[in-house]
Amino acid sequence: MIKRPDYLMRLKTALGRSPVTALLGPRQCGKTTLARQLSEHQKSTFFDIESLPDRRRLQNPELMLGSLTDLVILDEIQEMPELFKVLRVLVDRPENQARFLILGSASPEIIKSASESLAGRLEFIELQGFDLSETGTSSWEKLWLRGGFPRSFLADSEEDSLAWREGFIRTFLERDIPQLGINIPSVTMRRFWTMLAHYHGQTWNAAEIGRSMGLSDKTVRSYLDILTGTFMIRQLQPWFENLGKRQVKSPKIFFRDTGLLHSLLDIPNGHNLLGHPKVGASWEGFVLEQALQILHPNAEYFWGTHAGAELDLVFQSGGNRYGIEIKFNEAPTLTPSMRIASSELSLEHLWIIYPGNETYPVMKNITALPLKNLETIREKIK
DSSP, X not given: OOOOHHHHHHHHHHHHHOSEEEEEEOTTSSHHHHHHHHHTTSOEEEEETXXXXXXXXXXXXXXXXXXXXXXXXXXXXXXXXXXXXXXXXXXXXXXXXXXXXXXXXXXXHXXXXXXXXXXXXXXXXXXXXXXXXXXXXXXXXXXXXXXXXXXXXXXXXXXXXXXXXHHHHHHIIIIIHHHXXXXXXXXXXXXXXXXXXXXXXXXXXXXXXXXXXXXXXXXXXXXXXXXHHTTSEEEEOBOOOOSSSOBOOSOEEEEXXXXXXXXXXXXXXXXXXXXXXXXXXXXXXXXXXXXXXHHOOSOEEEEEBTTSOEEEEEEEETTEEXXXXXXXXXXXXXXXXXXXXXXXXXXXXXXXXXXXSOOEEEETTEEEEEGGGTTHHHHHTO
């Protein structure tokens, strides 16, 4: 089992300051395993709301949960959304001593319900699949190909990993989406998801995708929002301010898990990946997610002008602005885009993340940094 100490620490901190903590993420990303690891070190009561016996225990939830005084874990809370109002009543009682950890497969409605019912009482933590700090940097090629879902990453073979991902995609489309109350044929959504795989790393163009599918801009936008709200897709928003240049103002689209991206692009192994036309875009999305999971910036953007200058990631920390450019080659060098971005965005530092082994300066505030050394940025932005 791969330990996840960073997430465990974040959970303990959140539970110490908030009466309710919500751990959200896609199915099978490790929420239940993480909660059980947490419960090993303290007295706790666990409810699996998909389990019929546990649902029976919660027939009178206010009475049942109100009798508990330690950590209470409610898994798959989206199956009983009425519990949010019960939790509000319980945590507002002066005598309440319990702390509640709620686990849910993400959906926009669940987040909305929790935020409204538990305003001021709730802290959200988003859980994704494994990252390099958890798997070890020597496993980066395996993590890139298979993605971070635990059962995909830990599978005995590439064939087993691919089979698990195919099953996940099928279940997501045929069961999970309908359970959210969304009535879209699974064939239609798979076609959209597959088409989106070919747009991975590109600026969103609803009109173009809509024409390809014979659907309106509004309809394909709603499909994109569904996949974003369920943590399948990241819409990376553009950074723009009045700099005197026309700047891109549409988001870039990325799969949050490259294993799923590779399945939908029919990429079964590393050899096929390296020869695929989307290898550069896949690498960009992989490094982007690793950076965001490891660095935890408060907000993240890309930057681009209509004249063609681009920067893959812009974020702020400690009052300073930083940039990351992602390159899939062995010896990246300074480009005009980097020079322009560094100057016009007033970047404190810019890192070029690449799959090599050496860290070296490119110019005064620009450094080429191997992916395996990504965590060193965390120390420099404190």
